[in-house]
Amino acid sequence: MSPLKSGELAQKAKVNTETLRYYEREGLIPEPVRSESGYRLYADEDVKRVRFIKRAQELGFSLKEIKELLALKVDASQSASQVKHLAEQKLQDIEAKIQSLQAIRSTLNKLTETCSGKGSVDHCPILNCLDE
Secondary structure (H helix, E strand, O other): OOOEEEEHHHHHHOOOOOHHHHHHOOOOOOOOOEEOOOEEEEHHHHHHHHHHHHHHHHHHOOHHHHHHHHHHOOOOOHHHHHHHHHHHHHHHHHHHHHHHHHHHHHHHHHHHOOOOOOOOHHHOOOHHHHOO
């Protein structure tokens, strides 16, 4: 297959070209070869790599964690247990965030129930709570 220019890779991977450049700067995708006229030229496997990165981001992995996953992916000597460990850690992070968000929701529900939305802001229970 012929090399892909930035726009073609971006279209196939469903990202924009700035995202590709960002991934390059962050070391997530290798710096591409350049054509004689200076165009970045990518291989077909770069489409799969960018899609991998995007799916990992959608699952909440940070770019640092994605670098770790990519490193594990390309090293056949690595154990799947390491990948599982990273995924389990991410799951624990997500569970902690969910608990935090549920506590925030509960507090905001209580505050909005106590506020009539009428009168002076001097007696607003929401603002008073934030002042504490």
